[in-house]
Amino acid sequence: MLLEVKNIEKSFEKGNPVVNDVSFSVGENEIFALLGPSGCGKTTTLRMISGFERSDKGSIALEGKEISSNSVHVSPQKRGIGFVFQDYALFPHMSALDNVAFGLTSLPKFKRKVFAEEVLCRTGMGDYKHRSPAELSGGQQQRVALARAIAPEPKLVLLDEPFSNLDAMLRESTRKEVRSIIKKAGMSAILVTHDQEEALSFADRIAVMNDGKIEQIGTPEEVYYKPKTKFVAQFLGRTNLFEGDVDDTDCIDTNLGCLQLNCRAKGRVTCSIRPEHLTIERPNGSNTSLNRCKRGIVISREFKGHDITYHVECGGERYIVHTDNRVVFETNEEVMVKPLEPAVVLTGA
Numbered sequence: 001m002l003l004e005v006k007n008i009e010k011s012f013e014k015g016n017p018v019v020n021d022v023s024f025s026v027g028e029n030e031i032f033a034l035l036g037p038s039g040c041g042k043t044t045t046l047r048m049i050s051g052f053e054r055s056d057k058g059s060i061a062l063e064g065k066e067i068s069s070n071s072v073h074v075s076p077q078k079r080g081i082g083f084v085f086q087d088y089a090l091f092p093h094m095s096a097l098d099n100v101a102f103g104l105t106s107l108p109k110f111k112r113k114v115f116a117e118e119v120l121c122r123t124g125m126g127d128y129k130h131r132s133p134a135e136l137s138g139g140q141q142q143r144v145a146l147a148r149a150i151a152p153e154p155k156l157v158l159l160d161e162p163f164s165n166l167d168a169m170l171r172e173s174t175r176k177e178v179r180s181i182i183k184k185a186g187m188s189a190i191l192v193t194h195d196q197e198e199a200l201s202f203a204d205r206i207a208v209m210n211d212g213k214i215e216q217i218g219t220p221e222e223v224y225y226k227p228k229t230k231f232v233a234q235f236l237g238r239t240n241l242f243e244g245d246v247d248d249t250d251c252i253d254t255n256l257g258c259l260q261l262n263c264r265a266k267g268r269v270t271c272s273i274r275p276e277h278l279t280i281e282r283p284n285g286s287n288t289s290l291n292r293c294k295r296g297i298v299i300s301r302e303f304k305g306h307d308i309t310y311h312v313e314c315g316g317e318r319y320i321v322h323t324d325n326r327v328v329f330e331t332n333e334e335v336m337v338k339p340l341e342p343a344v345v346l347t348g349a
């Protein structure tokens with residue numbers, strides 16, 4: 001493993017820990033994301049890894065060497081880690097090119113600007129190389145800061161909301177370009193974001209944080225399709241939650257009928273089904289008697305072009321169903337909601 005973070009903790013003043021017993025590791029050439037709502041402790045975790053903040057407890061090791069513990073604190077400059085701060089932190093008196101060339105101390109002087117320009121071009125900022133930060137927009141400064149962090153090709157680069165100031169189109173293309181630069185150079189990265197779509201599309205693995213703690217670590221597919229807690233299920237997009245007693249066929253009885261579970265469980269469980277794992281049908285003789293499901297009413301629908309989201313009331317509860325645009329129902333229509341996949345049991349709920 002390139003980075004090992006073990007049981008780190010941080011409190012400010014006398015308050016509760018804002019980072020509470022956080023552990024994870026990042027592999028070689030891996031892109032890892034810390035995802036969670038504002039104030040959950042993501043930036044503080046990143047600052048402890050960079051060395052700008054000292055942890056109260058726990059340890060951090062980079063390439064097997066301890067850089068932070070009770071007795072060790074390697075200064076940020078000596079950690080060999082690149083970072084992009086939320087506020088860019090560019091040198092105001094230097095051009096974009098000089099900002100990027102500044103850190104390239106391992107290259108001979110005559111090569112620094114050539115290489116800096118190459119990286120600036122890859123983040124789409126080649127045409128702005130002579131401008132000072134004051135002459136650039138927020139989004140452009142953000143891309144220069146990205147270029148500056150990745151140009152020296154550090155083993156690990158820390159990215160704190162690095163795409164937040166870019167508009168939707170630019171965000172997607174910059175994200176792809178930065179991901180490819182990191183992967184091609186063999187670097188690893190930790191991205192901090194509260195944007196679930198960004199974490200899902202950019203990272204190889206994601207740690208979902210809530211209130212100072214990590215609730216789940218997994219690949220994008222794992223955290224999205226197999227959330228362990230209610231928080232993870234709800235933070236990673238819309239979902240339908242159910243509670244019920246497991247019968248001896250691994251099902252629970254719900255308003256939608258008998259729901260099959262994704263794993264063996266006992267007693268009372270909470271489980272989740274993503275809206276795209278439900279579909280709706282017109283009631284007919286066969287599906288109404290099937291599985292004791294109740295009829296529902298379409299309360300509203302959101303047409304989004306390539307797909308449609310329906311809100312259906314069924315047995316006094318509301319459910320969200322996401323279908324492709326060929327499944328067309330009107331508001332107030334009577335429907336049956338049918339699961340397409342088993343419900344995921346929230347084992348950490």
Ligand SMILES: Nc1ncnc2c1ncn2[C@@H]1O[C@H](COP(=O)(O)OP(=O)(O)OP(=O)(O)O)[C@@H](O)[C@H]1O
Binds near residue numbers: 041194
């Ligand atoms: N220097 C500080 N002094 C006191 N409290 C702080 C300090 N830095 C952060 N905090 C508090 O610690 C908590 C976690 O902050 P942090 O910036 O790590 O969260 P975050 O998840 O990165 O949020 P955001 O996405 O809004 O940046 C917040 O409640 C914040 O107010």
